[in-house]
Amino acid sequence: MDRSIASPTLLADLGGTNVRFALADTASATPLLMDSVRRYRVKDFDTLADTIRQYFADTGHTATQAIIAAAGRIANGETVQITNNPWNVSAHGLQEELGFERARLVNDFAAQGMSIPLLHRAELQAVGRVLPPEHDHKSTQTFVVMGPGTGLGVAGLLLRHGHWIVLETEGGHAGFAAHTAEDVEILHRLNARFGRVSNERMICGNGLVNLYLALADIAGQPAQEYTPEDITARATDGSDALCVRTVETLAGIFGSVAGDLVLSLGGWDGVYLTGGVLKILMPWLQRSGFRERFEAKGRFRDTLEHVPTIAITHPEPGLLGAAALAVLESGRALPQNH
Numbered sequence: 001m002d003r004s005i006a007s008p009t010l011l012a013d014l015g016g017t018n019v020r021f022a023l024a025d026t027a028s029a030t031p032l033l034m035d036s037v038r039r040y041r042v043k044d045f046d047t048l049a050d051t052i053r054q055y056f057a058d059t060g061h062t063a064t065q066a067i068i069a070a071a072g073r074i075a076n077g078e079t080v081q082i083t084n085n086p087w088n089v090s091a092h093g094l095q096e097e098l099g100f101e102r103a104r105l106v107n108d109f110a111a112q113g114m115s116i117p118l119l120h121r122a123e124l125q126a127v128g129r130v131l132p133p134e135h136d137h138k139s140t141q142t143f144v145v146m147g148p149g150t151g152l153g154v155a156g157l158l159l160r161h162g163h164w165i166v167l168e169t170e171g172g173h174a175g176f177a178a179h180t181a182e183d184v185e186i187l188h189r190l191n192a193r194f195g196r197v198s199n200e201r202m203i204c205g206n207g208l209v210n211l212y213l214a215l216a217d218i219a220g221q222p223a224q225e226y227t228p229e230d231i232t233a234r235a236t237d238g239s240d241a242l243c244v245r246t247v248e249t250l251a252g253i254f255g256s257v258a259g260d261l262v263l264s265l266g267g268w269d270g271v272y273l274t275g276g277v278l279k280i281l282m283p284w285l286q287r288s289g290f291r292e293r294f295e296a297k298g299r300f301r302d303t304l305e306h307v308p309t310i311a312i313t314h315p316e317p318g319l320l321g322a323a324a325l326a327v328l329e330s331g332r333a334l335p336q337n338h
Helices: 048-059 091-098 108-114 180-192 206-219 228-237 241-265 280-289 290-295 298-304 317-329
Strands: 007-012 019-022 031-041 065-070 079-081 089-091 102-107 123-124 142-147 152-160 162-169 271-273 310-313
Touching: 007 048, 007 108, 007 317, 019 048, 019 317, 031 048, 031 317, 048 091, 065 091, 065 317, 089 091, 091 102, 102 108, 102 317, 108 142, 108 152, 108 162, 108 280, 108 310, 108 317, 142 241, 142 280, 180 228, 180 241, 206 228, 228 280, 228 310, 241 271, 241 280, 241 290, 241 298, 280 290, 280 310, 290 298, 290 310
Parallel strands: 007 065, 065 102, 142 271, 271 310
Antiparallel strands: 007 019, 019 031, 079 089, 123 310, 142 152, 152 162
16 A cells, blocks of 8 residues: 555455455545455454454554444444354454454445445446436435345435435345235245245345245256356356346346335435445346336336436445545545536
């Protein structure tokens, strides 16, 4: 890292499989220092503190403050049990163990949402015909932020007279609502398997496997022991019709859930799509039933047809959003990139 920073902030984006670290320079117009980014696998370490020590040892960096964006519900702003990995993280515990002056925990999709004020137009890609929105800093706008990775993250993002406010949710764990006859058949099979079927059971990496097994059973075909990567690879090269159908089905359900979230959160100004699995799904979102099912909301179809769905193509939106939060905590204003 070339820049010399008086008091850098450590950033972490902690999911079910990986944790990514970087440093933020809150005085810079580009606060996320991309050359400081490193990724570690959760399974290789016992605790988050151990992983942070490894990051400092590998890079030679230190920091006096930390913002940890974690995949789970933050209890009282202090602790989080990561939803899809065994770590339990305490902000106060990190301060004590690593000597931080301050450590803050935020939901990972709160950070994903806060990346949006710092994104440039080139880091956004429209899904469907409706172009990305212009942010109106003199009025009020409401957005949905969602996306699949190890799980399914959901947040609300509010722009209120120049101020960005993020609404932390666990909307990925809301119950799945079946809309088609095939949805009902899928729901029956997953309900028998899991007891309760959340949206996350389908819209995430392992959701591909859940859908593949359900569709194989519906079709009366033998199921192979495929990983999510196997399914997307065979769908992409067209070598397995059931894998093609699986990814198409996930794209349609993804659109349906995204439209439901617009109705639930009042996100009329747009849906920002992100998450670790998004890049793999993008070709299918563009050409399959994503937008049709997004817009198929009965009496609200005309409204949903004008709501943009936008993919975030920045490589590290979670860390970028954590950097935005670090800027705000320093008392500075965010730059307006739109």
